[in-house]
Amino acid sequence: MPLTRLIIQQFRNIEACDIELSSGFNFLVGVNGSGKTSVLEAIYLLGHGRSFKSTLTGRVIKNERDQLFVHGRFLNSDQFELPIGINKQRDGSTEVKIGGQSGQKLAQLAQVLPLQLIHPEGFELLTDGPKHRRAFIDWGVFHTESAFYDAWGRFKRLNKQRNALLKTATSYRELSYWDQEMARLAEQISLWRSEYVAQMSQQAEQICREFLPEFDIKLQYYRGWDKETPYQEILASNFERDQSLGYTVSGPNKADLRIKVSNTPVEDVLSRGQLKLMVCALRLAQGQHLTSKTGKQCIYLIDDFASELDSQRRQRLADCLKATGAQVFVSSITESQIADMREDNGKVFHVEQGQIEPI
Ligand SMILES: Nc1ncnc2c1ncn2[C@@H]1O[C@H](COP(=O)(O)OP(=O)(O)OP(=O)(O)O)[C@@H](O)[C@H]1O
Ligand SMILES: [Mg+2]
Structure with missing residues (x-):
C-alpha cells in the first residue's frame, strides 16, 4: 500500500x-x-x-x-x-x-x-524489556487477526479493574466472576500470539541465516504464565500474592519473545552491527509474513x-x-x-x- x-x-x-x-x-x-x-x-x-x-x-x-x-x-x-x-x-x-x-x-x-521502522535507537527491541517485543508481536497479530484489537483492549480494561478490586477484596470469591472473562480473553490473545510467532519465526530464522550465517538464532514465545496451567487457575492460585503486590503478576501483559543464540540471549552475544542486522531481519520477516497472509505490503x-x-x-x-x-x-x-x-x-x-x- x-x-x-x-x-x-x-x-x-x-x-x-x-x-x-x-x-x-x-x-x-x-x-x-x-x-x-x-x-x-x-x-x-x-x-x-x-x-x-x-x-x-x-x-x-x-x-x-x-x-x-x-x-x-x-x-x-x-x-x-x-x-x-x-x-x-x-x-x-x-x-x-x-x-x-x-x-x-x-x-x-x-x-x-x-509501517516497519528501522532506526538507530531500534536496538531496544532486543536489548530492553519485553514491552518492545510484545509490541512487535502485537503489530503482527493486529494486522492478521481482526478481532485482536478489541480483545486486547478489553483485556487491558479488565486487568485494570481487577487491580483496583485487589486493593479492597476480602476473599477471592469477589474476583472470580470477573476472572472468568479475563481468562477467556487471555487464552484467546495468547493463542493468536503463539500462532503468529510460530509462523513468523520461520521467516525470521530464514532471514537470520542469510544476514548472520555464523549464528543459529531461535525465537521462542513466552505467554506470560506457566505453559501447563490454564490462566484461570493461575489467577486463583496467585490471588494472595497479587493482592500483596497490588497488581496481577502473571498474564498476557507479561508475554515476551525470547531470542537466543545457543541458549544465550542475543544481546549478550551479538555485536552492535549484528544486533542491527537482527532487528532488520525481524522487521523484514514481519513484512514478508504480512504479505503472505493478507496480500498487504x-x-x-x-x-x-x-x-x-x-x-x-x-x-x-x-x-x-x-x-x-x-x-x-x-x-x-x-x-x-x-x-x-x-x-x-x-x-x-x-x-x-x-x-x-x-x-
Ligand atoms: N519543533 C521543532 N521546530 C523547529 N525545528 C525543530 C523542531 N524540532 C526539531 N527541530 C529541528 O529540526 C531539525 C531536523 O532534525 P532531523 O532529526 O530531522 O535531522 P536529520 O537530517 O535526521 O539529521 P541527522 O543526520 O543528524 O540525523 C534539527 O535541526 C532540529 O533542531
Ligand atoms: Mg536523523
Missing part, C-alpha cells in the same frame, strides 16, 4: 513539503539536522498517529506554529489512489481523515499504512541506513529489501552510502534546512 504523494506542513523544521514518491526506493540525503529523520517521523505519524521520537505533540509541531499536517495519497489493494491525512493541534487534539471521511480512528491509519522506513553496517552488510540488506517489492524510505548523510541501493524505479530527495527537493 505505497504512498504516492506526501505533504508535510509545520512539522519539526519542515514548513512545507509536497513530493511525488516512488513506489520503490525513496532516498533522503542531507547533512546532520537537515530534516531527514523528520520526514520519516512524519510518515510514521501518518501510520501510527504518534511520533517515534517524542510523546509530546508540542515537540513535533514546528516552533511558533500551533498545528501540524501530514497528508498523502496511497494506493489501496485495488490500486485506487485514496487520500489520507492527520492534523494535530498544540492542545493535543487530533483529526484523522481517510478516503475523504473525517473522524477516523488511529487504528484505521495503522490498518491502511502498515508494508512500508519500510530506514533511518540512518549506513550506521553500524559495513558495505557488504548494507548490500545484503538492500538486496533483501528490493526482493520484497515494498516501498522503502531510506535516509543517509551522503549519496555514496546509498550507491549500492540505487535502482531504476528509485527517487532521490535532497534535504536541506527543512526543504525537500527531488534530485
Whole structure:
C-alpha cells in the first residue's frame, strides 16, 4: 500500500513539503539536522498517529506554529489512489481523515499504512524489556487477526479493574466472576500470539541465516504464565500474592519473545552491527509474513541506513529489501552510502534546512 504523494506542513523544521514518491526506493540525503529523520517521523505519524521520537505533540509541531499536517495519497489493494491525512493541534487534539471521511480512528491509519521502522535507537527491541517485543508481536497479530484489537483492549480494561478490586477484596470469591472473562480473553490473545510467532519465526530464522550465517538464532514465545496451567487457575492460585503486590503478576501483559543464540540471549552475544542486522531481519520477516497472509505490503522506513553496517552488510540488506517489492524510505548523510541501493524505479530527495527537493 505505497504512498504516492506526501505533504508535510509545520512539522519539526519542515514548513512545507509536497513530493511525488516512488513506489520503490525513496532516498533522503542531507547533512546532520537537515530534516531527514523528520520526514520519516512524519510518515510514521501518518501510520501510527504518534511520533517515534517524542510523546509530546508540542515537540513535533514546528516552533511558533500551533498545528501540524501530514497528508498523502496511497494506493489501496485495488490500486485506487485514496487520500489520507492527520492534523494535530498544540492542545493535543487530533483529526484523522481517510478516503475523504473525517473522524477516523488511529487504528484505521495503522490498518491502511502498515509501517516497519528501522532506526538507530531500534536496538531496544532486543536489548530492553519485553514491552518492545510484545509490541512487535502485537503489530503482527493486529494486522492478521481482526478481532485482536478489541480483545486486547478489553483485556487491558479488565486487568485494570481487577487491580483496583485487589486493593479492597476480602476473599477471592469477589474476583472470580470477573476472572472468568479475563481468562477467556487471555487464552484467546495468547493463542493468536503463539500462532503468529510460530509462523513468523520461520521467516525470521530464514532471514537470520542469510544476514548472520555464523549464528543459529531461535525465537521462542513466552505467554506470560506457566505453559501447563490454564490462566484461570493461575489467577486463583496467585490471588494472595497479587493482592500483596497490588497488581496481577502473571498474564498476557507479561508475554515476551525470547531470542537466543545457543541458549544465550542475543544481546549478550551479538555485536552492535549484528544486533542491527537482527532487528532488520525481524522487521523484514514481519513484512514478508504480512504479505503472505493478507496480500498487504508494508512500508519500510530506514533511518540512518549506513550506521553500524559495513558495505557488504548494507548490500545484503538492500538486496533483501528490493526482493520484497515494498516501498522503502531510506535516509543517509551522503549519496555514496546509498550507491549500492540505487535502482531504476528509485527517487532521490535532497534535504536541506527543512526543504525537500527531488534530485
Ligand atoms: N519543533 C521543532 N521546530 C523547529 N525545528 C525543530 C523542531 N524540532 C526539531 N527541530 C529541528 O529540526 C531539525 C531536523 O532534525 P532531523 O532529526 O530531522 O535531522 P536529520 O537530517 O535526521 O539529521 P541527522 O543526520 O543528524 O540525523 C534539527 O535541526 C532540529 O533542531
Ligand atoms: Mg536523523
